[in-house]
Amino acid sequence: MQTIHTKDDTLINARAISKSFGHNEVLKGVDFDVQPGEVHALLGENGAGKTTLLRILSGRYQPTAGCIEINGEEFSYLTPVQAQSLGIEIVPQLVELVDDLPIADNIFLGRWPTRGFWINRAEMHYRSEKVLTQVGVELDPQTMVRDLTYVEKQMVEIARINQFEPRVIILDEPTAALSVREIEILFEMVDRLRQRGIGFVFVTHFLNEAARMSDRLTILRDGVVATSGPVEKFSIQDMIRHMVGDITELYSDHSGLSDEVVLALQKTSTDLIHNFNLQLRAGEIVGLAAPKGEGVSEYLRALCRLSGKLNSGEVFIKGNPVRLRSPAHAHRCGLGYLSEDRHQWGLIPGRSVRENTSISTLQKLVTRLGLDLSGERKMVAELIDNFQINTPGMEADIQILSGGNQQKVLVARLFNARLSVYILDDPTFGVDVKSKAQVHRLIAEEASRGAGVILHSSDLDELLQMCDRILLIQQGRVAHEFKRGEVSLARLEELHAS
């Protein structure tokens, strides 16, 4: 494609974009542009309008008002086909490739080079290799996609897109599922492509990544641009302030560490974690930091018997040796678990917020005449209030809540059981900044009440903020242990990536 150099080489310039769904105004006069070779971060809480803006730029939605200028031409709306032909490509949050086909077939999906009736495999492989090397990816085009890591799939997707000579590539939450090392790989690739003048829109929840990767940022709040400008002008704190307005309860402290050991693990092992020992005291929050693929999530699920089991080792809850049989048994022993994946291991879809909140504590409500339903409503109303769950009512289907509020329902469900040990696996994954701060406060409160908490998180900042101790796990063993204040974020990141 010939880039036309006019005075203004803005790749895409959206002006005064508004979008309403019925009475609900999701975007109100938003301006957004992308310059050649820049990475423009788009930040905002869940529900701020990021996704809607992306869908308008990529032609999925028609704006109610405003115009989009591309290449000197003005459009009042785009269709997906138009957007693509104008060089706007989107890499979705979950890259969808055909797992059972090799890379080459995926790159040419539906446009396979043919010779008569047959697919010309030789030519396809030759051309795939070219497509891959163009973006600096060294992968054999014959590799099956199912054998790729997630970042490799993303790279294949970007390579696939790159053959259409895009002007703007939109990355929607690209790093959510990646380890620190993989994020670096992705960023290097983005760097290579921007040298050639491609502009990137980078949507993320991770503010330090936005700070590190982008040249410019725009923050949306409640459908308007809260602020926009070169990234150097903003500290992380500034970004948060613009995203959520004023919040005071960002840092949460807890107190009351006691000597009582609520959970003791002795030489516990799974396939990937070896001889893990831990003495968790009442009131203590212990953080586990580990690169993805270390098997910590699997270990935690095995520990509470959600899936799999420990290969060896002993578990003591409040000094009593226990052999846990199921999560239900663990609950009775005083150990509860919250999964990183709320859709698979958390939400009960199609049921109300009320039922989702009370499901783990129904035993408290049993009377001789069955469940005490009015007592249940009272209990749930209090929880909704305490946990600041934003819902149209307790009878609303859990699925219509935003991710952050769904997560708060799950936290409320768990903490209402008043257990002595909580195992939290990435409890703020994919949650907006405000909800995240609230979840942090709730965890700290529960620790202050005297519960022991194991917090596994991919967000190192979160661990530094919350934990009394941080265990860094590498190659299945505890490689480092830090007390609160003993380690800086930079040092932890460095160790984490090494």
Next chain:
Amino acid sequence: MQVESKTQPGTRRTHSAYWHRLQSNFIWVLVLLTMWVAWFANPRFLSTLNLSNILLAAAPLGCLVLAESIVLLTGNFDLSIEANMVFVAIVGGLLMVTPETAEGQIAAAQWGIPWPWPVALTVMLALASLIGLLNGIMVARFRMNNFMVTMATMIMLEGLALLVGEGRNIFGIPEGFRYIGTAKLGAMPVAAIFLLILFTLVYFILNHTVFGRQLYAVGSNRPAARAAGIPDSQVVILAYVLCGLLAGVAAFILVGRLGTASAGISSGQLFLAVAAAVVGGVSLFGGRGTAMGILGGLLLMSVIDNAMNLAQIPPNYVQIVRGGVILLAVFADALRVGFGKRTI
């Protein structure tokens, strides 16, 4: 509590509350509509005799519908309910049959002195529950495929029924046993009253007990239910036990009504039961369905059958209409899922 942002999720959908209400009671609208049409076509439809006939005929099927629904709610399937019913009917029949008849003498030769009918009934219900228990253990504990497990038990039970009953019709069921299937309180058949009591019980279990809540949770998302501390396998097993028990109750009513037990007392009721449950809004994927909906589904199927019977429509056409109704119900279900999945 601090002020939350104005864009509440869900406020957009309040206008569809009426639509939702209509949707969830849609089955009853259909029932009334069908009754009206039936009455229009033949005024005899609304006669006391005919109405009580409908309820009486619906009673054994109703038990099977409840049985199937409870298992469907957990996201599983039970193909063995009808075979279970027939099998325990034959066993019960042989146990209590009076020795005055030819079958009675054969039975007496094999089983000794006939047992009092309440004992025989207890054995029937226990046996039916045991079959449910075995199904449940295989499905929930051994993680065997529910469809294949219950298909296998269905085939086995069919064989056992022929083996034990030797293909004969067992007459000579004691009068006391037949009370439930034959007696009337005023114009109401006892079986119909009994069925309504069963529905009330199931309603209570689903809405007012821990087990009921757990049933929905397990059916809706089993891994999540498990993580929330619900003993998921136990819930599934208990559902199968209740299912078996209800199949036993169905045998009680059916044998009482017919006054005979044989391998041929029931056929094709399994699929009618599944159909009535789905027509009544029970999802085949679990987690969705209400007692009122199930009752509506049962009545709709029964009323349609009865109305066509009254209009003397040949059975082949009845089959075709039944199939059509089921297709419509599944279509309605697909629409509902489609609406539910649509996001912003």
